[in-house]
Amino acid sequence: MSKFPEALFLAALIATGAAALAPVAAEEPSGGKLGLGRAATEAEIAAWDIDVRPDGQGLPVGSGTVAEGEALFEAQCASCHGDFGEGRDRWPVLAGGYDTLTRSRPEKTIGSYWPHLSTVYDYIHRAMPFGSAQTLGDDDVYALTAYVLYLNDIVSDEEFELSNENFTSIEMPNAGGFIPDDRESEPHYKTGAEPCMVDCKPKPAEITMRAQVLDVTPDSEAEGEGAAGGQVD
Amino acid sequence: MRSLALGGAAAFAGTSGARAAAGGDPAITELKDWNSYLGEGVVSRPYGTPSPFEAEVVRRDVPWLTADATSSVSFTPLHDLDGIITPNGLCFERHHAGIAEIPPDEHRLMINGLVDRPLVFTMDDLKRFPRENRVYFLECAANSGMEWRGAQLNGCQFTHGMIHCVMYTGTPLRYLLEEAGVKTAGKWLLAEGADASSMTRSIPMEKALDDCLVAWKMNGEALRPEQGYPVRLVVPGWEGNMWVKWLRRLEVGDQPWEQREETSKYTDLLASGKARKFTWGMEVKSVITSPSPQAPIRHGKGRTVVTGLAWSGNGRINRVDVSVDGGRNWQTARIDGPSLPMALHRFYYDFDWDGSQLLLQSRAVDERGFVQPTKNELRAARGDNSIYHNNGIQTWLLTSDGGLENVEVS
Numbered sequence: 001m002s003k004f005p006e007a008l009f010l011a012a013l014i015a016t017g018a019a020a021l022a023p024v025a026a027e028e029p030s031g032g033k034l035g036l037g038r039a040a041t042e043a044e045i046a047a048w049d050i051d052v053r054p055d056g057q058g059l060p061v062g063s064g065t066v067a068e069g070e071a072l073f074e075a076q077c078a079s080c081h082g083d084f085g086e087g088r089d090r091w092p093v094l095a096g097g098y099d100t101l102t103r104s105r106p107e108k109t110i111g112s113y114w115p116h117l118s119t120v121y122d123y124i125h126r127a128m129p130f131g132s133a134q135t136l137g138d139d140d141v142y143a144l145t146a147y148v149l150y151l152n153d154i155v156s157d158e159e160f161e162l163s164n165e166n167f168t169s170i171e172m173p174n175a176g177g178f179i180p181d182d183r184e185s186e187p188h189y190k191t192g193a194e195p196c197m198v199d200c201k202p203k204p205a206e207i208t209m210r211a212q213v214l215d216v217t218p219d220s221e222a223e224g225e226g227a228a229g230g231q232v233d
Numbered sequence: 234m235r236s237l238a239l240g241g242a243a244a245f246a247g248t249s250g251a252r253a254a255a256g257g258d259p260a261i262t263e264l265k266d267w268n269s270y271l272g273e274g275v276v277s278r279p280y281g282t283p284s285p286f287e288a289e290v291v292r293r294d295v296p297w298l299t300a301d302a303t304s305s306v307s308f309t310p311l312h313d314l315d316g317i318i319t320p321n322g323l324c325f326e327r328h329h330a331g332i333a334e335i336p337p338d339e340h341r342l343m344i345n346g347l348v349d350r351p352l353v354f355t356m357d358d359l360k361r362f363p364r365e366n367r368v369y370f371l372e373c374a375a376n377s378g379m380e381w382r383g384a385q386l387n388g389c390q391f392t393h394g395m396i397h398c399v400m401y402t403g404t405p406l407r408y409l410l411e412e413a414g415v416k417t418a419g420k421w422l423l424a425e426g427a428d429a430s431s432m433t434r435s436i437p438m439e440k441a442l443d444d445c446l447v448a449w450k451m452n453g454e455a456l457r458p459e460q461g462y463p464v465r466l467v468v469p470g471w472e473g474n475m476w477v478k479w480l481r482r483l484e485v486g487d488q489p490w491e492q493r494e495e496t497s498k499y500t501d502l503l504a505s506g507k508a509r510k511f512t513w514g515m516e517v518k519s520v521i522t523s524p525s526p527q528a529p530i531r532h533g534k535g536r537t538v539v540t541g542l543a544w545s546g547n548g549r550i551n552r553v554d555v556s557v558d559g560g561r562n563w564q565t566a567r568i569d570g571p572s573l574p575m576a577l578h579r580f581y582y583d584f585d586w587d588g589s590q591l592l593l594q595s596r597a598v599d600e601r602g603f604v605q606p607t608k609n610e611l612r613a614a615r616g617d618n619s620i621y622h623n624n625g626i627q628t629w630l631l632t633s634d635g636g637l638e639n640v641e642v643s
Contacts, residue, residue: 030352032352034361037358039352119496122493127329191602208642211385215387
């Protein structure tokens with residue numbers, strides 16, 4: 001996506017100044033303790049509150065089929081995510097990766113890792129396509145969600161139609177894969193343990209790995225390109 | 234490794250300055266331009282910027298880390314900073330859809346869901362709430378995440394620079410929630426941003442009512458656009474992803490929403506194949522910022538200042554220990570400056586370097602008694618695919634020429 005043109009930005013600023021003079025909505029007192037803010041209208045809440053929960057709360061009425069989703073995906077998504085959700089370049093992989101979560105290089109996709117289908121609908125709807133978010137209609141998002149299920153072999157029928165009616169009947173393969181935060185049970189977090197100060201290792205420490213061997217740091221003399229593992233997100 | 238294009242001569246003179254030639258040091262014996270000619274007048278720099286000799290002190294990125302610069306991260310130059318406050322222009326960035334440029338007059342903050350009164354606030358409304366000033370660190374959950382498998386990036390800017398610490402001015406989140414009236418069933422809060430990623434995270438109501446802020450100033454001035462201008466959420470001690478920038482909506486609910494950023498991302502895969510979710514708190518951590526790979530020792534042996542940062546999402550830092558032999562023996566360092574809960578702490582360890590090869594480490598202890606673990610202890614408990622929450626002890630190899638390298642030790 002191109003950078004916001006400066007002229008357009010200035011124009012927006014000027015337009016805003018004018019708009020600020022007109023009331024945006026009927027001024028109703030907030031009714032709160034300090035009397036700050038105003039009541040949100042139904043239309044305002046409907047415009048912004050698009051989130052969907054695992055129990056289906058927030059799903060709009062609508063539907064879409066795998067076949068419809070395939071056409072949309074090819075037009076709107078495949079240039080980054082690949083025709084089969086395999087991900088081009090470093091763009092995210094959406095499908096596959098089953099049974100890789102215990103491997104040294106796990107592939108965490110919607111099918112192999114995501115616990116809830118609601119997150120797929122919600123995220124596509126709010127944030128995709130990358131660079132022109134919130135341009136998809138409710139039925140488009142149902143269709144794309146159905147197609148992502150198909151790419152992940154969670155549904156196999158191209159005629160399958162996903163709707164607000166059958167949405168919560170879909171169970172994701174890794175639904176049971178998440179546990180609450182139990183970091184404090186790890187042995188090194190035993191509270192009140194006084195750390196060792198003297199002769200804490202039987203022998204002098206030895207170097208087991210060096211960053212200069214990888215040489216992937218920017219500005220280093222021979223900058224590497226993507227050779228290393230590790231991720232930021 | 235560091236280019237000295239601008240500051241080179243000055244830096245050289247500085248490091249060898251004590252040694253004067255027979256006639257004396259020209260820095261003293263020669264009349265300099267700035268001793269004689271007038272400098273620029275007031276307001277020649279209406280918004281001041283650092284000296285050109287500090288041009289290397291900038292945010293940097295690691296292009297191979299992400300597919301695109303708009304959903305990516307830059308790093309704070311920790312190796313060149315001191316004290317505990319990060320200058321606004323150097324605070325690391327993490328965006329998921331680029332920097333939203335929002336005219337404040339067009340920004341709104343909505344509260345809806347399980348509340349008595351769904352409300353809309355303008356920025357002017359927010360600034361009429363009672364204000365508080367608080368200093369907190371903000372650390373990305375993925376800080377040091379590239380180091381899970383071993384030493385990879387050479388410099389604390391890259392291994393530890395997804396952190397900053399500023400003073401926020403804003404209003405406690407609970408004042409806004411009280412204004413809307415949270416219903417008894419309202420146990421969770423969804424915070425949402427106005428950028429094109431519409432960043433969303435579920436926050437338990439207990440935390441929302443405790444110490445979260447809705448902030449519009451950092452270090453005394455308006456938030457920078459890349460830090461969420463005009464308003465962001467402050468979630469003290471918790472992972473940076475939850476500090477929603479360009480905050481536009483708060484929804485009260487009775488369950489978490491399980492959004493993309495708390496299922497696909499910001500969940501921590503363990504060796505068992507199960508993943509931890511809702512790992513909110515940032516654990517006790519520290520790093521020596523100088524000397525470090527980007528800040529080598531140029532003065533030779535003798536008196537040497539080792540300095541670094543320590544922090545914990547659990548509260549204050551009680552103590553920082555420093556080792557020069559890879560963790561075999563430890564000395565307690567000196568913490569200087571304010572010791573504030575969930576803020577960066579600055580430590581110093583002053584010693585006489587004999588010019589020998591050393592393995593430098595720091596180890597923080599927080600007020601709850603948690604001791605910063607080694608990376609090997611973390612790996613033993615979690616494996617090496619957690620991506621997030623790597624607070625393991627960092628080792629720098631100091632070689633006799635004063636250079637440093639990111640290493641792992643036995």
